[in-house]
Amino acid sequence: MVQILTLTAGILLVIINVTQAAPEVFTNSFYVKLNGKHGHQQANEIAKRNGFENVGP
Secondary structure (H helix, E strand, O other): OHHHHHHHHHHHHHHHHHHHHOOOOOOOOOOOOOOOOOOHHHHHHHHHHOOOOOOOO
């Protein structure tokens, strides 16, 4: 029983260390591709609704 608890605790520590070691990445731009039936106007509306500005063609 002690071995199982020790193994479980060890696995949890490894998982916690691995997830905390990953650096956070922040960006101020995104690429979004809409399917063919959505036009430029709808792309502008979607961007505006989500707090972004469409700078695409």
